Amino acid sequence: MKNAHQVSPDKLVPHGQSIQPGWVRITHWLNVVAVLIMMLSGWRIYNASPLFGFHFPNAITLGGWLAGGLQWHFAAMWLLVANGLFYLVMNIVTGRFRRRFFPLSILAALRDIAAAMRGKLAHPNLAEYNAAQKLFYAGVVVVIVVTVLSGLAIWKSVQFPTLRVLMGGYDAARWVHFIGMSAIALFIVIHVVMVLLVPRTLIIMLRGR
Numbered sequence: 613m614k615n616a617h618q619v620s621p622d623k624l625v626p627h628g629q630s631i632q633p634g635w636v637r638i639t640h641w642l643n644v645v646a647v648l649i650m651m652l653s654g655w656r657i658y659n660a661s662p663l664f665g666f667h668f669p670n671a672i673t674l675g676g677w678l679a680g681g682l683q684w685h686f687a688a689m690w691l692l693v694a695n696g697l698f699y700l701v702m703n704i705v706t707g708r709f710r711r712r713f714f715p716l717s718i719l720a721a722l723r724d725i726a727a728a729m730r731g732k733l734a735h736p737n738l739a740e741y742n743a744a745q746k747l748f749y750a751g752v753v754v755v756i757v758v759t760v761l762s763g764l765a766i767w768k769s770v771q772f773p774t775l776r777v778l779m780g781g782y783d784a785a786r787w788v789h790f791i792g793m794s795a796i797a798l799f800i801v802i803h804v805v806m807v808l809l810v811p812r813t814l815i816i817m818l819r820g821r
Contacts, residue, residue: 631816636708639699640817646695647756647796649674649688654793656681663790686767693760700753712741713750721747728809745806752799759792 632640652674659667660678675681703709724744741749765776765785779785807814 635698635702637817639695639702642691642695643699646688646692647800649684650692651793651797653681653684653688657685658790663786689760689763692756696756696760713746716746716750717743718747728806748799748802748806752796755792755795755799759789759796762786762788762792 652672655668656670656673656675657678659670659673660681673681675684720743724742728744761775762779762785764772765779766782766789769776769782769785776782776785779788
């Protein structure tokens, strides 16, 4: 029996209002495609000159060989950058960043993460991000920006000397790029787990409501 004080999530959003507008859903799924292509092709590029004593299995890489991996990587890079810039501009212009990501409490985010790890993360109002979502979504935007910049420092090291210096040099930029990729991969795993805990969020990202 439903608790008398429990409010249906549908009542928390005005009738007919989209929780995730069309431009958010489109940029989200384009980012998924771009990031996956860049990650798989990046593993192929990594295998050509590994930082560590291991290689990614060829079966989970993209490109077939180094040149093919580079072609896929650069093609997806333009999609990621163009789509990402559009996403950032729209979030700022519409005020969505301010409404959805702030205030951001690290302590509250840690509590939500602990609850999620116990399988008890409550998310009654799908029109608002919980603290864990705010932390991860805002954080991954920063990580993607840093990863793209470190990639530029590697790809155009001579053309962007200041960027290369800021990254600590060419070799350090490779480390930053790898760490950024690893952080994005970790985010994807956590994001999928959170969606499994609250599957309605997937429906919203597909339908908007």
